[in-house]
Amino acid sequence: MKNKELVQVLIDKNFKISCAESCTGGLLASSIVEVPSASQVFDMSFVTYANEAKVKLVDVKQSTIDTYGVVSEEVAKEMAIGCADKASAQIGVGISGIAGPTGATALKPIGMVCFGFYIHGRLYSYTKQFGEIGRTEVREASVNFVIDKLLELLS
Secondary structure: OHHHHHHHHHHHHOOOEEEEEOOOOOHHHHHHHOOHHHHHOEOOOEEOOOHHHHHHHHOOOHHHHHHHOOOOHHHHHHHHHHHHHHHOOOEEEEEEEOOOOOOOOOOOOOOEEEEEEEEOOEEEEEEEEOOOOOHHHHHHHHHHHHHHHHHHHHO
8 A cells, every 4th residue: 555655755764744634634644644653754633624724723824815715736835834844744745625515616626626745845736636526535536646746756
């Protein structure tokens, strides 16, 4: 499983990881802690489902939410930086999206998820459109994307 591979890469690099998750609701953190040696790389994570939680817990600026919308790469990047800072981790991951079946707009359809990655001082962001594949499936696809992208960025 790729979560085991990710944990091993983090151990090898002596990196800690933290997550700020919205639409995935802790599924990424859960995937990481499924691995028995995860305690070597994982101390804390944040489920910041509400906008207020993003602002209060991981220092997303309200002005960023107001300007770009909560489902945006800009917010996901701030989530990633904020959770890494709060956890004193080398890696922070921010995830914000619309899993459905409600919440979509013309510009932000169901299945759109934005990701922020803060890796040892470098910032990356991506938007994926998974489509209307189902709420659980969007959440799982998001976690798989993060694990795959981290393995790519850390190689």
